[in-house]
Amino acid sequence: xxxxxxxxxxxxxxxxxxxxxxxxxxxxxxxxxxxxxxxxxxxxxxxxxxxxxxxxxxxxxxxxxxxxxxxxxxxxxxxxxxxxxxxxxxxxxxxxxxxxxxxxxxxxxxxxxxxxxxxxxxxxxxxxxxxxxxxxxxxxxxxxxxxxxxxxxxxxxxxxxxxxxxxxxxxxxxxxxxxxxxxxxxxxxxxxxxxxxxxxxxxxxxxxxxxxxxxxxxxxxxxxxxxxxxxxxxxxxxxxxxxxxxxxxxxxxxxxxxxxxxxxxxxxxxxxxxxxxxxxxxxxxxxxxxxxxxxxxxxxxxxxxxxxxxxxxxxxxxxxxxxxxx
Ligand code: 13P
Ligand code: SF4
Numbered sequence: 001x002x003x004x005x006x007x008x009x010x011x012x013x014x015x016x017x018x019x020x021x022x023x024x025x026x027x028x029x030x031x032x033x034x035x036x037x038x039x040x041x042x043x044x045x046x047x048x049x050x051x052x053x054x055x056x057x058x059x060x061x062x063x064x065x066x067x068x069x070x071x072x073x074x075x076x077x078x079x080x081x082x083x084x085x086x087x088x089x090x091x092x093x094x095x096x097x098x099x100x101x102x103x104x105x106x107x108x109x110x111x112x113x114x115x116x117x118x119x120x121x122x123x124x125x126x127x128x129x130x131x132x133x134x135x136x137x138x139x140x141x142x143x144x145x146x147x148x149x150x151x152x153x154x155x156x157x158x159x160x161x162x163x164x165x166x167x168x169x170x171x172x173x174x175x176x177x178x179x180x181x182x183x184x185x186x187x188x189x190x191x192x193x194x195x196x197x198x199x200x201x202x203x204x205x206x207x208x209x210x211x212x213x214x215x216x217x218x219x220x221x222x223x224x225x226x227x228x229x230x231x232x233x234x235x236x237x238x239x240x241x242x243x244x245x246x247x248x249x250x251x252x253x254x255x256x257x258x259x260x261x262x263x264x265x266x267x268x269x270x271x272x273x274x275x276x277x278x279x280x281x282x283x284x285x286x287x288x289x290x291x292x293x294x295x296x297x298x299x300x301x302x303x304x305x306x307x308x309x310x311x312x313x314x315x316x317x318x319x320x321x322x323x324x325x326x
Contacts, residue, residue: 042253107186108165124159137311
């Protein structure tokens with residue numbers, strides 16, 4: 001059954017599945033390799049269910065930084081696996097599919113960022129974690145959707161802020177902080193699919209269900225939301241809310257996580273205008289079979305030069321420090 005078909009049943013909560021041969025193979029290799037499996041909230045249910053930790057970009061970075069496992073198997077997209085390697089370079093970092101990129105990362109090549117930075121020596125560059133290691137190395141500080149407001153608030157008052165590469169997250173952070181920023185013109189191919197018309201329609205059908213949206217969505221959609229937040233904060237919001245039903249505006253994988261964490265609540269995926277295509281084409285390249293393969297062959301492995309690791313690490317560590325501060 002496809003994810004779309006599975007998720008069309010808004011009331012279906014996941015039931016525990018019997019481990020199949022692929023899952024058993026993954027668990028056996030995990031033990032033999034002394035590996036930890038980190039999975040993003042958008043991964044398919046079978047991968048989420050076999051992972052040691054499932055979360056958002058911030059939580060995954062924190063887990064990668066502190067793990068004592070010899071091998072980090074990263075089921076997410078490439079920039080996330082790179083971040084894990086940068087934060088814990090002595091570990092072997094494996095990814096199921098090297099082609100699992102991100103439209104935001106692709107929108108912002110390092111040479112174009114360098115050219116823009118050279119136009120204003122007073123720029124202070126804040127890079128959303130959805131970017132390459134090279135772009136991180138050119139940045140003053142990194143942020144995720146979970147801490148972007150805090151990171152921007154902590155930015156030096158006398159600098160001109162340049163926010164890359166997501167213009168929608170950047171615009172939302174400007175609204176939250178009142179801090180003007182120059183925004184890179186990048187966007188996520190999934191989150192820009194939702195329109196005000198499509199979201200208004202389903203809101204009318206479920207007037208009592210809070211609408212929860214990711215900040216990568218367009219402004220007209222964000223304005224309709226009761227809560228705009230990172231994927232992990234969606235779990236916390238829905239858990240503590242007295243509401244029984246929620247409208248979810250983000251990638252389809254999130255529904256499995258929410259249904260697992262809040263089995264007594266109902267999560268309704270909000271359709272787009274055109275189709276139910278709320279799946280990230282990159283996240284969905286990963287399959288349980290590819291996860292098993294990468295652990296079997298110890299490849300694809302994330303390999304970065306020590307110099308790039310050193311340069312990209314400083315702005316990520318700055319983010320983790322600010323994030324942990326009060
Ligand atoms: P989160 O950090 O909120 O999980 O977002 C990552 C992402 O890629 C959203 O599209
Ligand atoms: Fe990138 Fe969008 Fe996929 Fe997130 S959902 S990894 S921002 S393309």
